[in-house]
Amino acid sequence: MTLGSQKAPSVQSKGEPPWLRPRSLYVHVPFCAHKCGYCDFASLAGVDDLADRYLDALAQEMRRGLNDRPSVDTIFIGGGTPTRLDARQLERLLALIQDLVELTPSGEWTVEANPGTLDAQKVRVLAEGGVNRVSLGAQSFQPSSLKALERNHHPEDVPRAVELIHPWFQRWSLDLIFGAPGSSLGQWSDDLERAIALGPSHLSCYGLVYEKGTSLWKQWNAGEVLAVAEEVEHDMYALTIDRLSDAGLRHYEISNFARPGHESQHNLVYWANDAYYGFGLGATRYVDGVRSSNTRDLLAYLRRIESGQEATGPTERLGSEERARETAVLMLRRLELGIDRQDFRRRCGLDLDVLCGESLSRSVARGWLIDDGRRLKLSRSGLFLADTVMSDLL
Ligand code: SF4
Incomplete structure (x- = not known):
């Protein structure tokens, strides 16, 4: 399959817009061995004793929210560290999901894994439980960067984990982070080479973000660590694009690269809104x-679900214009698909040029967007200014 022919999961029933009825399922497992310095996810260390109780609550929440075993095209178990669960708990989670949704025959089922928490037994449980894609959080192969990011695995854990998953999974992804404090362009180049040598079908490369409230942000805020200079970060991203393209991993989303046909179908759902x-x-x-x-x-999640309540916090119903603007921004993340004017109108019921023609023309005139009449896509220079292009659309 070429990227141009790839589609986000299709509409459930004829005439129903894809933003109404889900064809994708996300399940969160919050347990981690240790809290990494940059982590702003809903993740916790030192509470593994709550894992069985959590799975009970998750089962209750899912049984209430999923009626009539809906059919889905993608499943993603993220975290946290799903593979922090022991083999028996993982087996239980996979069986629960299989019981409550039906994955279409060509569907994608991804589990996030941490190189330090994967073993042969868990890999077998995942493969035999229906999972067909693993996303491995490598982040870096440099001991100094892993230390700066406060990761608790070692560089050699990554090839060890790859060796475990290789016989079972054709589709697997590595996550890397560039711009760790103290890192150099040479070290990032080494990270890319070591990742390529492992032969992943997909790579996600994110620039480090200092999320407010994290341990790393506190150190940076107190002047204890220095962020990598902007020009170096720019060069790291440029090198990523060039080197991974040379290695046959197509740049299909701002931070994501894949061999043709190995794009993350689940994330494409998010990027189509x-x-x-x-x-x-x-x-x-x-x-x-x-x-x-x-x-x-x-604890609030557990108590609320256990007492028959919803665990929901903030809720928003998007107006049609707001949803359309958000959809335009998300679609621009897809480098080859971009925003297709016809597809946009079909999904959002609004004309893209009437909605944000002025902003789009400004970015086209500056060379940040390419307009071929049918689609608008980020140009190479626009990739480096994506935040500016996108915020102009909102
Ligand atoms: S392993 Fe991932 S989810 Fe867990 S603390 Fe580290 S970055 Fe956060």
Whole structure:
């Protein structure tokens, strides 16, 4: 399959817009061995004793929210560290999901894994339980960067984990972070080479973000660590694009690269602004045009679900214009698909040029967007200014 022919999961029934009824499922597992310095996810260390109780609550929440065993095209179990669960708990989670949704025969089922928590038994449980894609959080192969990011695995854990998953999974992804404090362009180049040598079918490369409130942000705010200079970060991103393209990994989203046909189908749902189910601590869902998120407080989540209440926190129903603008921004993240004017009108019921023609023309005139009449896409220079281009659309 070429990227041009790839589609986000299709509409459930004829005539129903894809943002109404989900064809994708996200399930969150919040447990981690240790809290990494940059982490702003709903993740917790030192509470593994709550894992069985959490799975009970998750089962209750999912049984309430999923009626008539809906059919889905993608499933994503993220975290946290799903592979922090032991083999028996993982088996239980996979069986629960299989019981409550039907994955279409060509569907994608991804589980996030941490190189330090994967073993042969867990890999077998995943493969035999229906999972067909693993996303491995490598982040870096440099001991100094892993230390700066406060990761608790070692560089050699990554090839060890790859060796475990290789016989079972054709589709697997590595996550890398560039711009760790103290890192150089040479070290990032080495990270890319070591990642390529492992032969992943997909790579996600994110620039480090200092999220407010994290341990790393506190150190940076106190002047204890220095962020990598902007020009170096720019060069790291440029090198990523060039080197991975040379290695046959196509740049299909701002931070994502894949061999043709190995793009993340689940994430393509997010980038089309289509509907999805979400369950578990801090999980977000987008169903019937309403986006809502669960609480990020583990004990509150458990108590609320156990007492028959919803664990939902903030909820927003997007107006049609707001949803259309958000959809335009998300679609621009897709480098080859971009925003297709016809597809946009079909999904949003609005004309793209009437909605944000002025902003788009400004970015086209500056060379940040390419307009071929049918689609608008980020140009190479626009990639480096994507935030500016996108915020102009909102
Ligand atoms: S392993 Fe991932 S989710 Fe867990 S603390 Fe580290 S970055 Fe956060």
